[in-house]
Amino acid sequence: MLKIPNSGYRCVVGKGVDCEMFKPLIIKKMKFNFRELDAEIRQLMQIEFDFDVTSELLYNSKRFSAYGIEKYPDFFKQSITNGDEETLATALTIECFNEYEDRNSKNGVISVKVPVTANVTFAEGEFNRFYIRAICRKAIANNEFVTAYRARNSEKPRTGSEELLGKLINPTDVLNDLRKNIGIDTALGLPNGPNSGLSIERIIIK
Numbered sequence: 001m002l003k004i005p006n007s008g009y010r011c012v013v014g015k016g017v018d019c020e021m022f023k024p025l026i027i028k029k030m031k032f033n034f035r036e037l038d039a040e041i042r043q044l045m046q047i048e049f050d051f052d053v054t055s056e057l058l059y060n061s062k063r064f065s066a067y068g069i070e071k072y073p074d075f076f077k078q079s080i081t082n083g084d085e086e087t088l089a090t091a092l093t094i095e096c097f098n099e100y101e102d103r104n105s106k107n108g109v110i111s112v113k114v115p116v117t118a119n120v121t122f123a124e125g126e127f128n129r130f131y132i133r134a135i136c137r138k139a140i141a142n143n144e145f146v147t148a149y150r151a152r153n154s155e156k157p158r159t160g161s162e163e164l165l166g167k168l169i170n171p172t173d174v175l176n177d178l179r180k181n182i183g184i185d186t187a188l189g190l191p192n193g194p195n196s197g198l199s200i201e202r203i204i205i206k
Helices: 019-027 039-054 066-082 085-091 118-141 159-164 171-180
Strands: 002-004 009-011 100-105 108-113 145-150 198-203
Touching: 039 066, 039 118, 066 085, 066 118, 085 118, 118 145, 118 171, 118 198, 145 159, 145 171
Parallel strands: none
Antiparallel strands: 002 009, 100 108, 145 198
């Protein structure tokens, strides 16, 4: 078992297996296009993050180890300050996750290995959630609407995701939805589950 440095991925090395050959296939993944990720939005993300921390609502992955729970807040703050979802995923190394998790099966609860992509899935989802919350705060302050857009391409887009694209949405509803539904699916479907690739942007109605 080989750990790929600074990636959070494991690679099983055996006869005829070149880990470097598989590395680009594992790590290279299209980044999110956060269209309004500037200093103001980062500040609003920090405010929302601090709100969850002080309210003891911060979502920790069920897959986190004790080390992951301890380090995650600092890692997220660093990604807000001068990074993005990839920065956070890179910081969340293997040590941040348990090696195994319980999963329900037809034969009852079984123990399975935590996916090596757990850091990427978690980082993308949470960074996007706080980005959306920040966009909503700015839209509310400016009396604007928001709309969903595809921030990252999806090979198999969900029907629910497609229906949200370009639709005018009240930012107050989205913000309250995300604040209420921490770490679970939101009522409005933004974002629309793991790997959906949806985010939001502000719309000015003239």
